[in-house]
Amino acid sequence: xxxxxxxxxxxxxxxxxxxxxxxxxxxxxxxxxxxxxxxxxxxxxxxxxxxxxxxxxxxxxxxxxxxxxxxxxxxxxxxxxxxxxxxxxxxxxxxxxxxxxxxxxxxxxxxxxxxxxxxxxxxxxxxxxxxxxxxxxxxxxxxxxxxxxxxxxxxxxxxxxxxxxxxxxxxxxxxxxxxxxxxxxxxxxxxxxxxxxxxxxxxxxxxxxxxxxxxxxxxxxxxxxxxxxxxxxxxxxxxxxxxxxxxxxxxxxxx
Amino acid sequence: xxxxxxxxxxxxxxxxxxxxxxxxxxxxxxxxxxxxxxxxxxxxxxxxxxxxxxxxxxxxxxxxxxxxxxxxxxxxxxxxxxxxxxxxxxxxxxxxxxxxxxxxxxxxxxxxxxxxxxxxxxxxxxxxxxxxxxxxxxxxxxxxxxxxxxxxxxxxxxxxxxxxxxxxxxxxxxxxxxxxxxxxxxxxxxxxxxxxxxxxxxxxxxxxxxxxxxxxxxxxxxxxxxxxxxxxxxxxxxxxxxxxxxxxxxxxxxx
DNA sequence: GTTGACCCTCACGCAGCGTCAGCCCTTTTG
DNA sequence: CAAAAGGGCTGACGCTGCGTGAGGGTCAAC
Numbered sequence: 001x002x003x004x005x006x007x008x009x010x011x012x013x014x015x016x017x018x019x020x021x022x023x024x025x026x027x028x029x030x031x032x033x034x035x036x037x038x039x040x041x042x043x044x045x046x047x048x049x050x051x052x053x054x055x056x057x058x059x060x061x062x063x064x065x066x067x068x069x070x071x072x073x074x075x076x077x078x079x080x081x082x083x084x085x086x087x088x089x090x091x092x093x094x095x096x097x098x099x100x101x102x103x104x105x106x107x108x109x110x111x112x113x114x115x116x117x118x119x120x121x122x123x124x125x126x127x128x129x130x131x132x133x134x135x136x137x138x139x140x141x142x143x144x145x146x147x148x149x150x151x152x153x154x155x156x157x158x159x160x161x162x163x164x165x166x167x168x169x170x171x172x173x174x175x176x177x178x179x180x181x182x183x184x185x186x187x188x189x190x191x192x193x194x195x196x197x198x199x200x201x202x203x204x205x206x207x208x209x210x211x212x213x214x215x216x217x218x219x220x221x222x223x224x225x226x227x228x229x230x231x232x233x234x235x236x237x238x239x240x241x242x243x244x245x246x247x248x249x250x251x252x253x254x255x
Numbered sequence: 256x257x258x259x260x261x262x263x264x265x266x267x268x269x270x271x272x273x274x275x276x277x278x279x280x281x282x283x284x285x286x287x288x289x290x291x292x293x294x295x296x297x298x299x300x301x302x303x304x305x306x307x308x309x310x311x312x313x314x315x316x317x318x319x320x321x322x323x324x325x326x327x328x329x330x331x332x333x334x335x336x337x338x339x340x341x342x343x344x345x346x347x348x349x350x351x352x353x354x355x356x357x358x359x360x361x362x363x364x365x366x367x368x369x370x371x372x373x374x375x376x377x378x379x380x381x382x383x384x385x386x387x388x389x390x391x392x393x394x395x396x397x398x399x400x401x402x403x404x405x406x407x408x409x410x411x412x413x414x415x416x417x418x419x420x421x422x423x424x425x426x427x428x429x430x431x432x433x434x435x436x437x438x439x440x441x442x443x444x445x446x447x448x449x450x451x452x453x454x455x456x457x458x459x460x461x462x463x464x465x466x467x468x469x470x471x472x473x474x475x476x477x478x479x480x481x482x483x484x485x486x487x488x489x490x491x492x493x494x495x496x497x498x499x500x501x502x503x504x505x506x507x508x509x510x
Numbered sequence: 511g512t513t514g515a516c517c518c519t520c521a522c523g524c525a526g527c528g529t530c531a532g533c534c535c536t537t538t539t540g
Numbered sequence: 541c542a543a544a545a546g547g548g549c550t551g552a553c554g555c556t557g558c559g560t561g562a563g564g565g566t567c568a569a570c
Contacts, residue, residue: 009516020558023519039566040518065557264547275528278550294535295549319525 005035005043015052030055030069173245177238181245190249218246260290260298270307285310285324428500429493436499445504473501 012019025031026042031052033042044052051072058068173193194214221239267274280286281297286307288297299307306327313323428448449469476494 007517018559019517020560024558037517037566041566042517262548273528274548276526279527292535292548296535297548321525 005045006049008042008044011044011049011052014049015056017052017056025052025055025065028065028069030065030072173242174235174238177235177241181241182248190245193246194249215247215250218243218250221246260300261304263297263299266299266304266307269304270311272307272311280307280310280320283320283324285320285327428497429490432490432493432496436496437503445500448501449504470502470505473498473505476501 006014008019008022012022022031022042026033031048034045034048035043037043054072055065055068058071059065063071170193173190222236222243261269263274263277267277277286277297281288286303289300289303290298292298309327310320310323313326314320318326425448428445477491477498
């Protein structure tokens with residue numbers, strides 16, 4: 001039973017929030033010190049630290065302070081709040097999936113997909129659906145062992161894949177850096193690169209703006225060699241190649 | 256050349272921002288109407304709509320309005336802003352990877368990993384590194400065709416995998432719903448379930464709080480049958496099973 | 511007793527809007 | 541043709557979640 005009380009600044013240092021914030025939380029009744037000295041000094045105990053953790057957790061989830069107070073003061077609301085957080089996450093994932101669908105649709109209608117098709121010949125048009133089915137088959141065989149082998153990989157994979165993909169596309173393009181920037185193979189890879197970059201950026205903004213931004217990135221590659229350096233070696237001719245290819249891609253396929 | 260001008264409320268409806276916001280942006284010089292009627296009415300044209308899109312794009316990326324104005328008014332700053340956006344995304348991905356590492360580390364030190372190991376026997380301890388290597392080998396053979404087959408899958412996969420994983424774990428647990436909630440196999444799957452849920456929620460908050468939240472989720476499953484319903488059929492005994500298993504897991508492994 | 515390092519309470523300021531109020535303009539309706 | 545309805549305009553104040561002082565007490569050490 002640690003009985004030690006802690007001052008504002010100490011709590012501030014421990015928790016990472018400012019003293020001012022603690023003052024405010026006190027004022028709002030969100031986090032009151034467990035005791036005060038005669039001089040008015042605030043002292044916090046174990047329970048207060050726990051409560052602060054809770055406050056910060058919900059704050060991170062985007063809850064307004066007033067709501068956090070309600071939730072923490074009325075424990076019967078606990079279920080509600082779990083629900084909200086959970087559904088929020090679900091919604092985010094759904095919209096992410098939607099934007100990917102939109103991107104694909106966008107690429108198709110803009111005629112870029114036809115460009116890509118020569119790479120994908122042998123694979124049916126509805127790549128997305130194919131992917132879904134393959135995944136379903138792959139993961140459908142739910143013998144415990146087999147599935148479990150993949151299990152721990154997946155959440156890592158989900159993020160890692162994004163980085164890997166970007167690296168892969170970069171690698172392929174690097175190998176082609178002495179080719180003509182306008183030839184179909186290069187351009188189809190650039191289209192893929194574009195999609196990946198959109199993935200990194202998020203997908204807000206109109207098509208036009210994305211195009212501008214993408215073209216700008218090509219200039220950036222030339223201006224700042226760090227972006228495309230490999231093993232610490234800058235690759236000026238690769239940068240120039242990318243700039244040409246991206247520019248051509250924007251002109252031809254995105255306008 | 257569409258010459259049609261548009262009023263505030265119309266632009267508001269199209270773009271989804273409030274009229275007040277448009278007024279504010281005008282005042283700040285962020286988005287001025289292309290013309291005004293004698294009565295002072297604001298009229299916006301094509302260019303203004305495009306500019307608004309840009310503003311909203313950078314706003315979504317978290318740029319303050321003042322900075323957005325600087326960026327858009329001074330085209331020479333374009334490179335800087337691309338840089339910022341790009342690095343921001345990179346940083347987010349990095350921290351995501353970190354939190355996953357932390358989670359794994361956390362599970363290990365808490366002794367849960369030892370629980371899981373019986374499922375992973377045959378696979379070395381450093382699952383993460385193994386995964387990295389496997390991926391490198393798999394994608395290292397960079398003959399264009401082979402790699403390209405996976406390419407379009409990846410960005411979908413990254414998000415889909417998270418959902419798939421959660422569904423898979425749920426499915427496995429469902430098949431075990433008549434078993435004892437405390438037996439090792441069930442508990443190791445629950446541990447996985449816990450990790451996935453953390454993934455959905457994000458990973459803020461202390462270990463204690465996450466534990467509380469997780470236990471609470473178990474209650475939620477029982478309280479609201481929609482969470483665990485399959486094909487529209489609610490599964491009360493499954494919910495009860497999950498509640499037992501999760502509760503036991505929290506008591507045994509997280510306290 | 512004095513010097514710092516703390517602590518306190520106002521109180522103002524900031525972004526990014528929401529939300530009136532009070533008034534003018536334009537379009538529709540009777 | 542006039543009146544009502546529906547926008548639009550410009551202030552101006554409010555809100556959240558703090559940062560950043562000012563002005564002043566307190567506490568431990570020297």
